Amino acid sequence: MLIGYARVSTDDQNLGLQRDALNAAGCERLFEDQGVSGTIRARPGLDAALASLTDGDTLVVWKLDRLGRSLPHLIETLAALGTRGIGFRSLSESIDTGSASGRLLFHLMGALAEFERALIAERTSAGLKAARQRGVRLGRRKSLSAAQVAHARLLLDGGERASAVARSLNVSRSTLYRALNGSADRLT
Numbered sequence: 506m507l508i509g510y511a512r513v514s515t516d517d518q519n520l521g522l523q524r525d526a527l528n529a530a531g532c533e534r535l536f537e538d539q540g541v542s543g544t545i546r547a548r549p550g551l552d553a554a555l556a557s558l559t560d561g562d563t564l565v566v567w568k569l570d571r572l573g574r575s576l577p578h579l580i581e582t583l584a585a586l587g588t589r590g591i592g593f594r595s596l597s598e599s600i601d602t603g604s605a606s607g608r609l610l611f612h613l614m615g616a617l618a619e620f621e622r623a624l625i626a627e628r629t630s631a632g633l634k635a636a637r638q639r640g641v642r643l644g645r646r647k648s649l650s651a652a653q654v655a656h657a658r659l660l661l662d663g664g665e666r667a668s669a670v671a672r673s674l675n676v677s678r679s680t681l682y683r684a685l686n687g688s689a690d691r692l693t
Contacts, residue, residue, distance in 0.1 A: 506534070507562070507563050508533070508562055508564055509528075509530070509534065510527075510537070511523035511550075511567060512538040512543065513538075514542050518539075520537055526596050559591070561591075562591050563593065568597040653674055658685060
């Protein structure tokens with residue numbers, strides 16, 4: 506039996522293309538994960554697909570990176586499938602572990618995918634470092650300005666309740682407390 510697995514990393518992405526390809530390949534059952542990164546090992550759809558596979562079945566994915574992004578994890582998953590007598594097929598890369606050449610191609614493609622991921626991580630790190638050196642402030646903007654924090658401190662010192670002050674500033678109490686604690690040195 507051919508069992509299909511489809512995954513997208515964000516809820517905004519669509520599984521339609523993968524579903525169509527897996528159905529066209531003859532998959533009798535499909536399992537899906539939406540909004541789940543490939544780096545996460547515990548994926549409900551993948552776990553259910555792996556649990557449903559029996560000796561002689563084949564796990565089919567649209568692309569190799571849908572199963573996982575780490576070469577060790579991919580190899581571990583395929584080795585576990587192999588010991589259970591289960592095959593693997595990737596439609597886009599034309600990998601079928603039912604043959605020796607398919608197993609070789611899988612290992613080569615997996616190594617290249619991991620290499621590409623490492624390059625992306627290096628480029629991202631270099632870009633962040635360059636931005637910091639140019640003085641770009643990275644990360645989320647502060648919810649409250651220094652003036653708002655100073656005003657909140659005056660209200661609290663005047664006896665106003667923290668929940669009321671937070672509500673008036675349209676933030677949560679924990680955000681207000683974090684801002685007050687983080688700005689103690691700047692405002693005194």
